[in-house]
Amino acid sequence: MKDKRTEMTPPRILIVDDEPDLREVLELALLRMGLETVTAEDVATARALLAKRRFDLVLTDMRLPDGDGLEVVRYVAQHSPATPVAVITAYGSTENAISALKAGAFDYLMKPVKLEVLRTLVKTALKVPESRTSGQVPQLIGESHLIRQIRAKIEKLARSQAPVFISGESGTGKEVAARLIHALGPRAGKPFVAVNCGAIPDNLMESEFFGYRKGAFTGADSDREGFFQAAAGGTLFLDEVVELPLPMQVKLLRAIQERRVRRVGGVEEEPVDVRLISASHQDLARAVEAGRFRHDLFYRLNVIELRMPALRERPEDIPLLAQHIAERLTQASGQPPPRLTPAALEALCRYPYPGNVRELENILERAFALSEGGEIDAADLDLAPPRVEASEDTPEAMQISLPEYLDRVEREAIQAALARTGGNKTAAARLLGVTFRSLRYRLERLGLE
Numbered sequence: 001m002k003d004k005r006t007e008m009t010p011p012r013i014l015i016v017d018d019e020p021d022l023r024e025v026l027e028l029a030l031l032r033m034g035l036e037t038v039t040a041e042d043v044a045t046a047r048a049l050l051a052k053r054r055f056d057l058v059l060t061d062m063r064l065p066d067g068d069g070l071e072v073v074r075y076v077a078q079h080s081p082a083t084p085v086a087v088i089t090a091y092g093s094t095e096n097a098i099s100a101l102k103a104g105a106f107d108y109l110m111k112p113v114k115l116e117v118l119r120t121l122v123k124t125a126l127k128v129p130e131s132r133t134s135g136q137v138p139q140l141i142g143e144s145h146l147i148r149q150i151r152a153k154i155e156k157l158a159r160s161q162a163p164v165f166i167s168g169e170s171g172t173g174k175e176v177a178a179r180l181i182h183a184l185g186p187r188a189g190k191p192f193v194a195v196n197c198g199a200i201p202d203n204l205m206e207s208e209f210f211g212y213r214k215g216a217f218t219g220a221d222s223d224r225e226g227f228f229q230a231a232a233g234g235t236l237f238l239d240e241v242v243e244l245p246l247p248m249q250v251k252l253l254r255a256i257q258e259r260r261v262r263r264v265g266g267v268e269e270e271p272v273d274v275r276l277i278s279a280s281h282q283d284l285a286r287a288v289e290a291g292r293f294r295h296d297l298f299y300r301l302n303v304i305e306l307r308m309p310a311l312r313e314r315p316e317d318i319p320l321l322a323q324h325i326a327e328r329l330t331q332a333s334g335q336p337p338p339r340l341t342p343a344a345l346e347a348l349c350r351y352p353y354p355g356n357v358r359e360l361e362n363i364l365e366r367a368f369a370l371s372e373g374g375e376i377d378a379a380d381l382d383l384a385p386p387r388v389e390a391s392e393d394t395p396e397a398m399q400i401s402l403p404e405y406l407d408r409v410e411r412e413a414i415q416a417a418l419a420r421t422g423g424n425k426t427a428a429a430r431l432l433g434v435t436f437r438s439l440r441y442r443l444e445r446l447g448l449e
Contacts, residue, residue: 168308198435216265
């Protein structure tokens with residue numbers, strides 16, 4: 001029979017390890033934190049204790065006399081999914097740590113266990129909320145089957161510290177999903193730092209990520225924190241992570257493995273406690289195959305993948321999204337949003353949205369700004385997508401070389417996007433599904449600058 005706990009009872013931790021010395025070190029560290037500890041030497045004992053008592057956290061070694069820590073992780077995930085589990089694995093056993101995270105572990109510790117890392121992990125794990133319904137929590141609007149599945153997966157991911165890679169086309173809400181994972185998890189009260197990896201000049205990468213010391217280079221007139229320090233205790237979101245140059249990928253991999261960083265111009269490394277979430281509209285596996293992204297970094301970032309669907313995959317959500325966007329756009333003015341006619345809604349539902357939800361926002365914002373009389377019809381939406389004109393002389397036109405033809409198509413698409421966004425290159429890049437850096441390169445190559 002399960003034991004009863006009260007609000008005054010200190011959190012109870014189960015330690016599963018067959019090494020007496022390590023068990024003692026862990027027990028003493030946790031007791032000093034005011035926690036109650038129970039120990040087990042093997043999988044069988046741990047399962048028996050878990051069957052009759054409730055624990056607030058489980059710490060388990062990976063190598064046990066009668067099995068491995070993954071069995072404990074899976075047992076807790078099946079019988080007590082709200083209980084976080086952390087695994088202890090040998091230094092350098094990256095595969096074991098990642099296997100545990102994929103099986104549902106909250107986090108992992110490397111041997112020899114550093115007490116400062118242990119204390120940080122325990123404090124974070126014990127703040128995992130059962131639910132969070134108040135506060136400024138981002139929203140994924142929609143009631144389609146796909147969105148319901150994503151919301152359910154996000155709730156599970158929020159309870160873990162496993163690195164998450166969010167894939168999907170530009171404008172599908174990858175950053176919204178990342179913010180939601182953060183907001184529903186134990187780090188919600190700490191910073192969420194979003195970084196667009198494609199927008200940072202290569203020569204500033206290291207100082208932007210890790211910070212620098214005064215005098216490290218010309219212009220460094222004071223110490224400065226980097227993204228890792230700014231996100232301390234919270235979440236670091238690396239958007240368009242595929243855009244990181246290879247030298248920076250090496251430095252990022254080391255920071256993830258060691259959980260320590262060294263500022264530019266600094267001598268000592270400093271510990272960092274962040275949860276990493278990354279994203280890209282590009283195929284990360286293909287980037288690895290092409291040699292543009294390190295396989296070992298891919299392995300560390302892509303522990304769990306969350307795919308955000310394109311808007312055309314969930315057209316049933318468009319009316320609800322349109323209503324939500326309309327209310328948000330007109331909220332500041334205090335005026336009711338213009339009414340979308342049935343014809344306008346039908347047109348919105350048929351449109352393919354190459355820019356996804358972000359393009360729907362742009363379409364509605366433009367239509368609302370130009371609307372008169374409080375009503376928007378299909379013609380007011382200006383939905384005709386840019387296209388390459390075809391005519392009877394197309395075969396003659398195709399006499400040009402393929403590179404020339406592709407350049408012409410690319411030039412027309414970029415010009416159309418810039419026209420649609422009023423010359424805003426950042427917005428045009430989003431509409432085209434490329435990074436700002438990529439668009440800037442194309443503009444220079446095609447002589448459009």
